[in-house]
Amino acid sequence: MNSVYKNLSSCGRHLLASAALAFVMLPVSAQAQATSEVKADSKSAATAVRRIAITIDDLPFETRRLKLADEQRATKAILATLQAHKVKALGFVNEDRLLVKGEVDARIGLLESWLDAGMELGNHNFGHLGFHGSSLAKYQEAVLRGDTFTRWLMQERKQVPRYYRYPHNQTGDNAEVQKQFEDFLQQHNYKIAPFTIEHDDFTYARVYEDAVLKNRKEDAERLRKDYLANLDRAVNTFETMSDEMFGRQVSHILNIHASLLNADMLDKMLSKLEQRGYQFITLEEALQDPAYQLPAGPSRQYGMSWLARWARMAKKRLSVYGQPDPEEWIMKWDKELQR
Numbered sequence: 533m534n535s536v537y538k539n540l541s542s543c544g545r546h547l548l549a550s551a552a553l554a555f556v557m558l559p560v561s562a563q564a565q566a567t568s569e570v571k572a573d574s575k576s577a578a579t580a581v582r583r584i585a586i587t588i589d590d591l592p593f594e595t596r597r598l599k600l601a602d603e604q605r606a607t608k609a610i611l612a613t614l615q616a617h618k619v620k621a622l623g624f625v626n627e628d629r630l631l632v633k634g635e636v637d638a639r640i641g642l643l644e645s646w647l648d649a650g651m652e653l654g655n656h657n658f659g660h661l662g663f664h665g666s667s668l669a670k671y672q673e674a675v676l677r678g679d680t681f682t683r684w685l686m687q688e689r690k691q692v693p694r695y696y697r698y699p700h701n702q703t704g705d706n707a708e709v710q711k712q713f714e715d716f717l718q719q720h721n722y723k724i725a726p727f728t729i730e731h732d733d734f735t736y737a738r739v740y741e742d743a744v745l746k747n748r749k750e751d752a753e754r755l756r757k758d759y760l761a762n763l764d765r766a767v768n769t770f771e772t773m774s775d776e777m778f779g780r781q782v783s784h785i786l787n788i789h790a791s792l793l794n795a796d797m798l799d800k801m802l803s804k805l806e807q808r809g810y811q812f813i814t815l816e817e818a819l820q821d822p823a824y825q826l827p828a829g830p831s832r833q834y835g836m837s838w839l840a841r842w843a844r845m846a847k848k849r850l851s852v853y854g855q856p857d858p859e860e861w862i863m864k865w866d867k868e869l870q871r
C-alpha cells in the first residue's frame with residue numbers, strides 16, 4: 533500500500549469561497565499584462581470546436597486501500613478508455629509510489645503500460661512534495677529524484693520526460709522563488725504543465741473507494757451520478773471564466789487523477805466532453821494556445837486553475853472563480869475519512 537500517502541490529503545485543495553476571494557484580491561506586484569493581445573493573436577485559432585488535453589496525476593495510482601491487482605485492473609480500464617476515445621493523455625508520476633516491497637517490478641510495469649498504450653509520462657516529483665512552505669533546495673531535489681524510472685522507460689522508446697506538474701498545483705510562495713524554480717526546470721528541459729479545468733475528482737475518489745470497499749452500492753451509484761453532474765458544473769464555470777478573460781475558449785487542460793473512480797467513470801466523462809463539442813488534443817498542442825504565455829504568478833498555498841491566476845495577474849475581475857464544491861454529503865463523508 534502507498535503508506536506515504538495514508539495521512540496526506542490528496543492532490544488538490546478544498547477551496548472555500550472566502551479563500552478563493554482572498555486569492556483573487558491579493559495585491560499583485562508584477563505588472564498586469566493586457567490580455568487583448570492574446571485575444572487578437574488567437575482570433576484565427578479560435579474556432580467553434582472546443583479543444584481539451586487530458587492530464588492524469590499521481591501515477592502509477594492514487595489509492596489508500598486498494599491492492600496491486602485492483603490498481604492493475606483499474607489502470608487497464610483507464611488506458612482502454614483513453615484509447616477508445618483516441619486520447620493521448622499525459623500521466624504524471626510520483627516515483628515514490630513505485631517503492632513498495634515485493635511490488636516494485638509490477639509498479640514499474642504499470643508505468644510501462646501507459647507508454648505501451650501510447651500515452652506520455654511526466655514528472656510530478658518524488659513524494660508529492662508541495663512547493664508551499666518547502667525550501668527551494670529540497671523541492672528541486674524532489675524533482676530530480678522524481679524521474680529516474682520514468683526517464684529509463686522513456687529512453688527505451690526514444691522519448692524523454694518533458695513536462696512537470698506541480699503537486700497541489702503550488703507554484704511557489706513568491707515571485708522570486710517561482711522564477712528561480714522555473715529557471716531550474718528550464719535547465720533540466722522541463723516545461724510546466726498548467727491546467728484550466730478540475731472538478732475535485734480526488735475528493736469524490738476517496739469517498740467512492742470507501743463506498744466500494746464497504747460494498748455500499750447505492751451510495752456508490754449516487755456518487756457516480758453526482759460526480760458526472762459536477763463535471764458539467766465545473767466545465768460551465770471554467771468556460772465562463774475563459775469567456776470573460778479572453779472572449780473565447782482557450783485550449784483547455786483537464787486535471788484528474790489515476791483512481792478507481794476515474795477507472796469506472798472516464799468513459800462517461802470523455803463522452804460528456806465530446807457531447808459538449810470538445811476535441812481531444814495533446815498537452816503539447818494545448819500549450820500552443822498563446823494564453824499559456826501569460827504570467828500566472830506564484831500560487832502560495834492554493835493551487836487554482838490557471839484561468840484564475842491569469843485573471844489575478846491581469847487584475848481582471850471575473851464573475852466566478854473555480855468550480856463549485858462537491859455535494860454536502862460527499863464533503864461530510866470525506867471529512868470523516870480524514871479523521
Ligand SMILES: [Zn+2]
Pocket residue numbers: 542543544589590656660699700
Ligand atoms: Zn498530485
